[in-house]
Amino acid sequence: MADRQEAGYLRVAQALRDRIVDGTWPAGHKLPNRPALAAEFGVGENTVRQAVEIVLAEGLLESFRGRGRGTFVRTPRERHILPRTLTPAAAPSPLGLTPAGYLVSVEAESTAKVPAPAAIAARLGIEEDDLCVRTDYEVLADLRCVLTATSWEPYALTKSTPVVLPEGGPLAGRGVAERMSQIGVTVVRVTEVPRPVQLERETAQLLGTTPGAQAISIERTHYEIGGRAVETADILVPAERWDITYDIPLNPVPRT
Template sequence: MADRQEAGYLRVAQAIRDRIADGTWPPGHKLPNRPALAAEYGVGENTVRQALETLLAEGLLESFRGRGRGTFVRAPHERHILPRTWTPIAAPGRLGLTPAGSPTSVEAESTAKVPAPAPIAARLGIAEGGLCVRTEYEVLADVRCVLTATSWEPYALTKGTPVVLPEGGPLAGRGVVERMAQIGITVARVTEVPRPVQLDRETAQLLGTTPGAQAVRIERTHYDTGGRPVETADILVPAERWDITYDLPLATVPRT
Protein backbone atom coordinates (compact mmCIF):
# COMPACT_ATOMS: atom_id res chain seq x y z
CA MET A 1 0.00 0.00 0.00
CA ALA A 2 2.79 2.42 0.94
CA ASP A 3 4.65 1.61 -2.29
CA ARG A 4 1.52 2.26 -4.37
CA GLN A 5 0.92 5.57 -2.56
CA GLU A 6 4.54 6.63 -3.15
CA ALA A 7 4.28 5.69 -6.81
CA GLY A 8 1.01 7.64 -7.01
CA TYR A 9 2.42 10.91 -5.74
CA LEU A 10 5.51 10.57 -7.93
CA ARG A 11 3.27 9.97 -10.95
CA VAL A 12 1.17 13.06 -10.17
CA ALA A 13 4.27 15.16 -9.59
CA GLN A 14 5.75 14.10 -12.92
CA ALA A 15 2.50 14.79 -14.76
CA ILE A 16 2.48 18.34 -13.38
CA ARG A 17 6.17 18.77 -14.28
CA ASP A 18 5.34 17.72 -17.84
CA ARG A 19 2.56 20.29 -18.11
CA ILE A 20 4.92 23.00 -16.87
CA ALA A 21 7.74 21.90 -19.20
CA ASP A 22 5.59 21.85 -22.35
CA GLY A 23 3.97 25.20 -21.57
CA THR A 24 0.48 23.84 -20.92
CA TRP A 25 0.72 25.48 -17.51
CA PRO A 26 2.86 28.62 -17.96
CA PRO A 27 4.40 30.74 -15.17
CA GLY A 28 1.67 32.31 -13.07
CA HIS A 29 -0.92 29.64 -13.97
CA LYS A 30 -3.15 28.75 -11.02
CA LEU A 31 -3.44 25.00 -10.47
CA PRO A 32 -6.81 23.34 -9.87
CA ASN A 33 -7.58 22.66 -6.25
CA ARG A 34 -6.69 19.36 -4.57
CA PRO A 35 -10.08 17.65 -5.03
CA ALA A 36 -10.03 18.47 -8.75
CA LEU A 37 -6.47 17.16 -9.18
CA ALA A 38 -7.29 14.05 -7.17
CA ALA A 39 -10.27 13.33 -9.41
CA GLU A 40 -8.26 13.95 -12.58
CA TYR A 41 -5.41 11.62 -11.61
CA GLY A 42 -7.51 9.02 -9.79
CA VAL A 43 -5.73 9.36 -6.46
CA GLY A 44 -6.53 10.56 -2.96
CA GLU A 45 -6.09 14.16 -1.79
CA ASN A 46 -3.20 13.16 0.48
CA THR A 47 -1.36 11.84 -2.59
CA VAL A 48 -1.96 15.16 -4.35
CA ARG A 49 -0.72 17.02 -1.26
CA GLN A 50 2.53 15.01 -1.31
CA ALA A 51 2.99 15.71 -5.02
CA LEU A 52 2.44 19.44 -4.57
CA GLU A 53 4.79 19.58 -1.57
CA THR A 54 7.47 17.88 -3.68
CA LEU A 55 7.11 20.46 -6.46
CA LEU A 56 7.02 23.33 -3.96
CA ALA A 57 10.30 22.08 -2.48
CA GLU A 58 11.77 21.89 -6.00
CA GLY A 59 10.78 25.50 -6.62
CA LEU A 60 8.46 24.73 -9.54
CA LEU A 61 5.36 25.89 -7.69
CA GLU A 62 4.51 28.54 -5.14
CA SER A 63 1.58 28.65 -2.76
CA PHE A 64 -0.17 31.63 -1.20
CA ARG A 65 -2.67 32.01 1.63
CA GLY A 66 -5.15 34.81 2.22
CA ARG A 67 -6.10 37.08 -0.69
CA GLY A 68 -4.95 35.67 -4.01
CA ARG A 69 -4.53 32.27 -2.38
CA GLY A 70 -3.85 29.09 -4.28
CA THR A 71 -0.98 27.17 -5.85
CA PHE A 72 0.69 28.66 -8.93
CA VAL A 73 3.39 27.77 -11.42
CA ARG A 74 6.34 29.70 -10.16
CA ALA A 75 7.94 32.30 -12.42
CA PRO A 76 11.66 33.04 -12.05
CA HIS A 77 11.91 35.69 -9.35
CA GLU A 78 13.69 38.92 -10.15
CA ARG A 79 15.40 40.56 -7.22
CA HIS A 80 13.99 43.96 -6.28
CA ILE A 81 15.06 46.79 -4.04
CA LEU A 82 13.21 47.11 -0.74
CA PRO A 83 14.11 50.58 0.53
CA ARG A 84 14.33 51.18 4.26
CA THR A 85 12.75 54.57 4.98
CA TRP A 86 12.96 56.51 8.22
CA THR A 87 10.09 58.99 8.16
CA PRO A 88 7.16 57.80 10.33
CA ILE A 89 4.26 58.04 7.89
CA ALA A 90 0.87 56.46 7.51
CA ALA A 91 0.17 53.10 5.85
CA PRO A 92 1.65 51.41 3.97
CA GLY A 93 4.97 52.95 5.01
CA ARG A 94 4.50 52.53 8.74
CA LEU A 95 6.81 49.52 8.88
CA GLY A 96 9.52 51.48 7.10
CA LEU A 97 9.83 48.85 4.37
CA THR A 98 7.68 49.48 1.31
CA PRO A 99 8.14 47.76 -2.06
CA ALA A 100 8.27 50.24 -4.92
CA GLY A 101 6.50 49.92 -8.24
CA SER A 102 3.43 47.92 -7.18
CA PRO A 103 0.14 48.81 -5.49
CA THR A 104 0.87 48.15 -1.83
CA SER A 105 -1.38 47.66 1.17
CA VAL A 106 -1.09 46.41 4.72
CA GLU A 107 -3.30 43.94 6.55
CA ALA A 108 -2.94 44.04 10.32
CA GLU A 109 -4.54 42.57 13.42
CA SER A 110 -3.84 43.69 17.00
CA THR A 111 -4.45 41.66 20.15
CA ALA A 112 -4.18 43.13 23.66
CA LYS A 113 -2.97 41.45 26.85
CA VAL A 114 -0.79 38.82 25.18
CA PRO A 115 1.91 37.34 27.51
CA ALA A 116 5.37 38.13 26.17
CA PRO A 117 7.57 35.11 25.41
CA ALA A 118 11.03 35.16 26.97
CA PRO A 119 12.99 36.58 23.97
CA ILE A 120 10.47 39.40 23.47
CA ALA A 121 10.34 40.18 27.18
CA ALA A 122 14.14 40.46 27.26
CA ARG A 123 14.10 42.90 24.35
CA LEU A 124 11.41 45.00 26.04
CA GLY A 125 13.03 44.86 29.48
CA ILE A 126 9.93 43.36 31.11
CA ALA A 127 9.29 40.12 32.98
CA GLU A 128 8.62 37.00 30.96
CA GLY A 129 4.86 36.67 30.54
CA GLY A 130 4.35 40.42 30.98
CA LEU A 131 1.27 41.62 29.11
CA CYS A 132 1.77 43.18 25.67
CA VAL A 133 -0.18 44.34 22.67
CA ARG A 134 0.83 42.11 19.74
CA THR A 135 0.17 43.21 16.16
CA GLU A 136 0.58 40.92 13.15
CA TYR A 137 1.26 42.66 9.82
CA GLU A 138 1.21 41.41 6.24
CA VAL A 139 2.48 43.77 3.54
CA LEU A 140 0.80 43.01 0.21
CA ALA A 141 1.96 43.97 -3.28
CA ASP A 142 -0.33 42.99 -6.14
CA VAL A 143 -2.50 41.29 -3.44
CA ARG A 144 0.30 38.85 -2.53
CA CYS A 145 2.14 38.89 0.76
CA VAL A 146 5.75 40.07 0.32
CA LEU A 147 6.82 40.50 3.95
CA THR A 148 5.45 40.03 7.45
CA ALA A 149 6.03 41.65 10.82
CA THR A 150 5.07 40.92 14.41
CA SER A 151 5.16 43.93 16.74
CA TRP A 152 5.04 43.91 20.55
CA GLU A 153 4.33 46.87 22.85
CA PRO A 154 4.17 46.72 26.67
CA TYR A 155 0.52 46.94 27.60
CA ALA A 156 1.38 48.99 30.70
CA LEU A 157 2.57 51.86 28.47
CA THR A 158 -0.61 52.35 26.46
CA LYS A 159 -3.48 50.81 28.44
CA GLY A 160 -6.37 53.20 28.86
CA THR A 161 -5.09 55.51 26.10
CA PRO A 162 -6.47 56.13 22.60
CA VAL A 163 -3.41 54.44 21.06
CA VAL A 164 -3.52 51.14 22.93
CA LEU A 165 -4.23 49.31 19.65
CA PRO A 166 -1.84 50.29 16.84
CA GLU A 167 -4.53 49.50 14.27
CA GLY A 168 -7.44 51.12 16.09
CA GLY A 169 -8.43 54.52 17.45
CA PRO A 170 -7.68 58.00 16.11
CA LEU A 171 -4.09 57.17 15.09
CA ALA A 172 -4.79 53.78 13.55
CA GLY A 173 -2.05 52.80 11.16
CA ARG A 174 0.35 55.56 12.18
CA GLY A 175 3.97 54.82 13.09
CA VAL A 176 5.32 54.03 16.56
CA VAL A 177 6.93 57.48 16.88
CA GLU A 178 3.72 59.37 16.18
CA ARG A 179 1.52 57.16 18.35
CA MET A 180 3.84 57.32 21.34
CA ALA A 181 4.12 61.12 21.01
CA GLN A 182 0.34 61.27 21.39
CA ILE A 183 0.66 59.97 24.96
CA GLY A 184 3.73 62.01 25.91
CA ILE A 185 6.45 59.47 25.10
CA THR A 186 9.27 60.71 22.87
CA VAL A 187 10.93 58.02 20.80
CA ALA A 188 14.59 58.95 20.50
CA ARG A 189 16.17 56.07 18.61
CA VAL A 190 15.61 52.72 16.96
CA THR A 191 17.95 49.74 16.68
CA GLU A 192 17.75 47.04 14.02
CA VAL A 193 19.55 43.70 14.01
CA PRO A 194 19.29 41.75 10.72
CA ARG A 195 19.66 37.97 11.11
CA PRO A 196 19.56 35.18 8.50
CA VAL A 197 16.81 32.63 9.18
CA GLN A 198 15.03 29.78 7.42
CA LEU A 199 11.27 29.97 6.95
CA ASP A 200 9.02 27.38 8.52
CA ARG A 201 6.28 25.75 6.47
CA GLU A 202 3.46 28.08 7.53
CA THR A 203 5.39 31.31 6.97
CA ALA A 204 6.86 30.06 3.69
CA GLN A 205 3.36 29.32 2.41
CA LEU A 206 2.18 32.77 3.43
CA LEU A 207 5.09 34.37 1.55
CA GLY A 208 4.74 32.12 -1.49
CA THR A 209 8.08 30.37 -1.16
CA THR A 210 9.38 26.98 -0.05
CA PRO A 211 9.87 25.70 3.51
CA GLY A 212 13.46 26.23 4.56
CA ALA A 213 13.95 29.16 2.18
CA GLN A 214 16.30 31.89 3.38
CA ALA A 215 14.91 35.10 4.82
CA VAL A 216 16.18 38.13 6.67
CA ARG A 217 14.64 38.72 10.10
CA ILE A 218 15.06 42.30 11.23
CA GLU A 219 14.80 42.59 15.02
CA ARG A 220 13.69 46.20 15.47
CA THR A 221 13.33 48.01 18.81
CA HIS A 222 12.22 51.60 19.50
CA TYR A 223 13.54 53.39 22.64
CA ASP A 224 12.39 56.55 24.39
CA THR A 225 14.66 59.36 25.57
CA GLY A 226 15.40 57.49 28.80
CA GLY A 227 16.54 54.35 26.97
CA ARG A 228 13.34 52.43 27.76
CA PRO A 229 12.16 50.04 25.03
CA VAL A 230 8.62 50.97 23.95
CA GLU A 231 8.18 48.57 21.02
CA THR A 232 9.96 45.65 19.41
CA ALA A 233 9.21 43.78 16.22
CA ASP A 234 10.39 40.93 14.04
CA ILE A 235 10.17 41.78 10.33
CA LEU A 236 10.58 38.87 7.89
CA VAL A 237 11.75 39.51 4.32
CA PRO A 238 12.32 36.66 1.80
CA ALA A 239 16.01 36.85 0.86
CA GLU A 240 15.52 35.43 -2.65
CA ARG A 241 13.38 38.37 -3.74
CA TRP A 242 14.50 41.51 -1.97
CA ASP A 243 17.66 43.49 -1.41
CA ILE A 244 17.03 45.62 1.69
CA THR A 245 18.61 49.00 1.05
CA TYR A 246 19.35 51.48 3.82
CA ASP A 247 19.61 55.13 2.75
CA LEU A 248 21.05 57.01 5.71
CA PRO A 249 20.78 60.82 5.64
CA LEU A 250 23.82 62.55 7.13
CA ALA A 251 23.84 65.93 8.82
CA THR A 252 25.79 68.57 6.94
CA VAL A 253 29.09 69.32 8.66
CA PRO A 254 29.70 73.10 8.77
CA ARG A 255 32.97 74.29 7.32
CA THR A 256 35.38 76.03 9.67
Protein backbone atom coordinates (compact mmCIF):
# COMPACT_ATOMS: atom_id res chain seq x y z
CA MET A 1 0.00 0.00 0.00
CA ALA A 2 2.80 2.38 0.94
CA ASP A 3 4.58 1.68 -2.35
CA ARG A 4 1.43 2.49 -4.32
CA GLN A 5 1.01 5.78 -2.42
CA GLU A 6 4.64 6.73 -3.10
CA ALA A 7 4.28 5.87 -6.76
CA GLY A 8 1.12 7.99 -6.83
CA TYR A 9 2.67 11.26 -5.68
CA LEU A 10 5.77 10.72 -7.83
CA ARG A 11 3.52 10.13 -10.84
CA VAL A 12 1.57 13.31 -10.15
CA ALA A 13 4.76 15.31 -9.60
CA GLN A 14 6.09 14.16 -12.97
CA ALA A 15 2.83 15.09 -14.66
CA LEU A 16 3.06 18.60 -13.18
CA ARG A 17 6.65 18.94 -14.38
CA ASP A 18 5.70 17.78 -17.87
CA ARG A 19 2.97 20.42 -18.18
CA ILE A 20 5.40 23.15 -17.10
CA VAL A 21 8.25 22.03 -19.35
CA ASP A 22 6.13 21.55 -22.50
CA GLY A 23 4.38 24.90 -22.03
CA THR A 24 0.92 23.55 -21.28
CA TRP A 25 1.16 25.60 -18.10
CA PRO A 26 3.12 28.79 -18.92
CA ALA A 27 4.86 31.05 -16.41
CA GLY A 28 2.30 32.66 -14.12
CA HIS A 29 -0.34 29.97 -14.68
CA LYS A 30 -2.36 29.22 -11.55
CA LEU A 31 -2.70 25.54 -10.75
CA PRO A 32 -6.13 24.01 -10.14
CA ASN A 33 -6.94 23.48 -6.49
CA ARG A 34 -6.19 20.20 -4.72
CA PRO A 35 -9.66 18.66 -5.07
CA ALA A 36 -9.62 19.30 -8.82
CA LEU A 37 -6.15 17.80 -9.27
CA ALA A 38 -7.04 14.85 -7.03
CA ALA A 39 -10.09 14.10 -9.14
CA GLU A 40 -8.15 14.46 -12.39
CA PHE A 41 -5.36 12.08 -11.36
CA GLY A 42 -7.54 9.69 -9.36
CA VAL A 43 -5.61 10.14 -6.12
CA GLY A 44 -6.22 11.60 -2.67
CA GLU A 45 -5.67 15.26 -1.81
CA ASN A 46 -2.73 14.33 0.43
CA THR A 47 -1.03 12.72 -2.55
CA VAL A 48 -1.53 15.93 -4.53
CA ARG A 49 -0.08 17.96 -1.65
CA GLN A 50 3.05 15.78 -1.58
CA ALA A 51 3.47 16.08 -5.35
CA VAL A 52 3.10 19.86 -5.32
CA GLU A 53 5.60 20.18 -2.45
CA ILE A 54 8.19 18.28 -4.51
CA VAL A 55 7.78 20.57 -7.52
CA LEU A 56 7.77 23.64 -5.26
CA ALA A 57 11.11 22.51 -3.79
CA GLU A 58 12.50 22.13 -7.31
CA GLY A 59 11.72 25.80 -7.97
CA LEU A 60 9.23 25.21 -10.79
CA LEU A 61 6.28 26.46 -8.74
CA GLU A 62 5.72 29.19 -6.17
CA SER A 63 2.98 29.57 -3.61
CA PHE A 64 1.35 32.73 -2.22
CA ARG A 65 -0.95 33.38 0.71
CA GLY A 66 -3.49 36.10 1.35
CA ARG A 67 -5.20 37.95 -1.50
CA GLY A 68 -4.37 36.28 -4.81
CA ARG A 69 -3.28 33.15 -2.99
CA GLY A 70 -2.62 29.91 -4.76
CA THR A 71 0.16 27.97 -6.45
CA PHE A 72 1.59 29.30 -9.71
CA VAL A 73 4.12 28.28 -12.33
CA ARG A 74 7.22 30.22 -11.44
CA THR A 75 8.69 32.76 -13.84
CA PRO A 76 12.32 31.77 -14.53
CA ARG A 77 14.66 34.16 -12.75
CA GLU A 78 17.58 35.78 -14.50
CA ARG A 79 20.88 34.25 -13.45
CA HIS A 80 23.82 36.42 -12.40
CA ILE A 81 27.56 36.02 -11.95
CA LEU A 82 29.03 35.65 -8.47
CA PRO A 83 32.82 35.86 -8.89
CA ARG A 84 35.06 34.15 -6.35
CA THR A 85 37.73 36.75 -5.64
CA LEU A 86 40.94 35.31 -4.24
CA THR A 87 42.28 38.69 -3.08
CA PRO A 88 40.08 40.00 -0.24
CA ALA A 89 41.31 43.58 -0.65
CA ALA A 90 39.83 43.61 -4.17
CA ALA A 91 36.33 42.73 -2.98
CA PRO A 92 33.79 44.62 -0.85
CA SER A 93 32.86 41.32 0.78
CA PRO A 94 35.35 39.72 3.20
CA LEU A 95 33.94 36.36 2.08
CA GLY A 96 35.56 36.74 -1.36
CA LEU A 97 32.18 36.35 -3.09
CA THR A 98 30.91 39.63 -4.51
CA PRO A 99 27.88 39.96 -6.84
CA ALA A 100 28.99 41.61 -10.08
CA GLY A 101 27.28 44.80 -11.20
CA TYR A 102 25.53 45.62 -7.91
CA LEU A 103 25.90 48.05 -5.06
CA VAL A 104 27.24 45.61 -2.48
CA SER A 105 27.12 45.96 1.30
CA VAL A 106 27.77 43.55 4.14
CA GLU A 107 25.98 43.16 7.44
CA ALA A 108 27.85 41.21 10.08
CA GLU A 109 27.49 40.40 13.75
CA SER A 110 30.25 38.81 15.81
CA THR A 111 29.83 37.01 19.13
CA ALA A 112 32.83 36.02 21.24
CA LYS A 113 33.19 32.99 23.50
CA VAL A 114 30.68 30.76 21.69
CA PRO A 115 31.16 27.01 22.40
CA ALA A 116 32.14 25.16 19.23
CA PRO A 117 29.63 22.54 17.99
CA ALA A 118 31.13 19.12 17.34
CA ALA A 119 31.30 19.50 13.55
CA ILE A 120 32.97 22.92 13.75
CA ALA A 121 35.43 21.71 16.39
CA ALA A 122 36.44 18.84 14.12
CA ARG A 123 37.12 21.22 11.23
CA LEU A 124 39.17 23.54 13.42
CA GLY A 125 41.05 20.74 15.17
CA ILE A 126 39.89 21.83 18.63
CA GLU A 127 37.77 20.20 21.32
CA GLU A 128 34.00 20.32 21.23
CA ASP A 129 32.73 23.30 23.29
CA ASP A 130 36.09 25.09 23.08
CA LEU A 131 35.36 28.80 22.80
CA CYS A 132 35.16 30.48 19.40
CA VAL A 133 34.30 33.80 17.83
CA ARG A 134 31.25 33.31 15.64
CA THR A 135 30.40 35.84 12.93
CA ASP A 136 27.15 35.79 10.96
CA TYR A 137 27.23 37.55 7.59
CA GLU A 138 24.61 38.75 5.15
CA VAL A 139 25.87 40.03 1.80
CA LEU A 140 23.43 42.44 0.18
CA ALA A 141 23.23 43.48 -3.47
CA ASP A 142 21.12 46.60 -3.99
CA LEU A 143 19.89 46.14 -0.40
CA ARG A 144 18.67 42.56 -0.99
CA CYS A 145 20.30 39.62 0.77
CA VAL A 146 21.95 37.36 -1.81
CA LEU A 147 24.08 35.08 0.36
CA THR A 148 24.71 34.27 4.00
CA ALA A 149 27.66 32.86 5.89
CA THR A 150 28.65 31.79 9.38
CA SER A 151 32.33 31.96 10.28
CA TRP A 152 34.11 30.44 13.29
CA GLU A 153 37.57 31.29 14.66
CA PRO A 154 39.21 29.77 17.76
CA TYR A 155 38.96 32.34 20.55
CA ALA A 156 42.28 31.19 22.02
CA LEU A 157 43.99 32.26 18.80
CA THR A 158 42.84 35.88 18.69
CA LYS A 159 41.82 36.77 22.25
CA SER A 160 43.41 39.95 23.64
CA THR A 161 44.43 41.03 20.10
CA PRO A 162 43.08 43.86 17.91
CA VAL A 163 41.62 41.31 15.46
CA VAL A 164 39.53 39.25 17.89
CA LEU A 165 36.33 40.46 16.17
CA PRO A 166 36.46 40.02 12.37
CA GLU A 167 34.15 42.98 11.80
CA GLY A 168 35.51 45.24 14.54
CA GLY A 169 38.77 47.02 15.23
CA PRO A 170 41.35 48.47 12.84
CA LEU A 171 41.17 45.61 10.30
CA ALA A 172 37.41 45.15 10.22
CA GLY A 173 36.30 43.39 7.04
CA ARG A 174 39.83 42.89 5.70
CA GLY A 175 39.69 39.12 5.29
CA VAL A 176 41.10 36.23 7.29
CA ALA A 177 44.65 36.19 5.85
CA GLU A 178 45.26 39.90 6.32
CA ARG A 179 43.85 39.94 9.85
CA MET A 180 45.83 36.90 10.94
CA SER A 181 49.07 38.33 9.55
CA GLN A 182 48.77 41.14 12.09
CA ILE A 183 49.17 38.67 14.95
CA GLY A 184 52.00 36.68 13.38
CA VAL A 185 49.89 33.93 11.83
CA THR A 186 50.64 33.28 8.15
CA VAL A 187 47.71 31.84 6.21
CA VAL A 188 48.96 29.85 3.22
CA ARG A 189 45.96 27.97 1.87
CA VAL A 190 42.20 27.74 1.89
CA THR A 191 40.01 24.76 1.05
CA GLU A 192 36.45 25.04 -0.24
CA VAL A 193 34.00 22.15 -0.46
CA PRO A 194 30.73 22.96 -2.33
CA ARG A 195 27.68 20.80 -1.67
CA PRO A 196 24.06 20.98 -2.91
CA VAL A 197 21.50 21.60 -0.17
CA GLN A 198 17.86 22.61 0.19
CA LEU A 199 17.00 25.82 2.00
CA GLU A 200 15.03 25.72 5.22
CA ARG A 201 12.08 28.06 5.59
CA GLU A 202 13.75 30.83 7.63
CA THR A 203 16.85 31.02 5.43
CA ALA A 204 14.76 30.84 2.25
CA GLN A 205 12.69 33.82 3.39
CA LEU A 206 15.85 35.79 4.17
CA LEU A 207 17.20 35.06 0.68
CA GLY A 208 13.87 35.84 -1.01
CA THR A 209 13.20 32.35 -2.31
CA THR A 210 10.99 29.38 -1.48
CA PRO A 211 11.54 26.77 1.27
CA GLY A 212 13.23 23.72 -0.18
CA ALA A 213 14.84 25.66 -3.03
CA GLN A 214 18.25 24.45 -4.14
CA ALA A 215 21.36 26.21 -2.83
CA ILE A 216 25.12 25.72 -2.82
CA SER A 217 26.71 25.35 0.60
CA ILE A 218 30.46 26.09 0.56
CA GLU A 219 32.46 24.73 3.49
CA ARG A 220 35.53 26.98 3.61
CA THR A 221 38.57 26.60 5.89
CA HIS A 222 41.74 28.71 6.16
CA TYR A 223 45.03 27.08 7.24
CA GLU A 224 48.23 28.61 8.55
CA ILE A 225 51.72 27.66 7.44
CA GLY A 226 51.97 24.86 10.02
CA GLY A 227 48.73 23.22 8.83
CA ARG A 228 46.53 24.44 11.69
CA ALA A 229 43.03 25.59 10.77
CA VAL A 230 42.49 29.19 11.88
CA GLU A 231 38.98 29.79 10.52
CA THR A 232 36.12 27.83 9.03
CA ALA A 233 32.87 29.01 7.52
CA ASP A 234 29.69 27.82 5.85
CA ILE A 235 28.60 30.03 2.95
CA LEU A 236 25.12 29.63 1.48
CA VAL A 237 24.26 30.77 -2.08
CA PRO A 238 20.85 30.28 -3.81
CA ALA A 239 21.59 28.08 -6.83
CA GLU A 240 18.68 29.35 -8.93
CA ARG A 241 20.07 32.88 -9.14
CA TRP A 242 23.85 32.73 -9.08
CA ASP A 243 26.65 31.10 -11.03
CA ILE A 244 29.76 31.02 -8.85
CA THR A 245 32.78 31.59 -11.08
CA TYR A 246 36.42 30.84 -10.18
CA ASP A 247 39.12 32.68 -12.11
CA ILE A 248 42.32 30.73 -11.41
CA PRO A 249 45.59 32.28 -12.67
CA LEU A 250 48.17 29.87 -14.07
CA ASN A 251 51.89 30.31 -14.62
CA PRO A 252 52.71 30.37 -18.34
CA VAL A 253 54.21 27.13 -19.61
CA PRO A 254 57.36 27.84 -21.62
CA ARG A 255 57.57 26.49 -25.14
CA THR A 256 59.87 23.58 -25.66
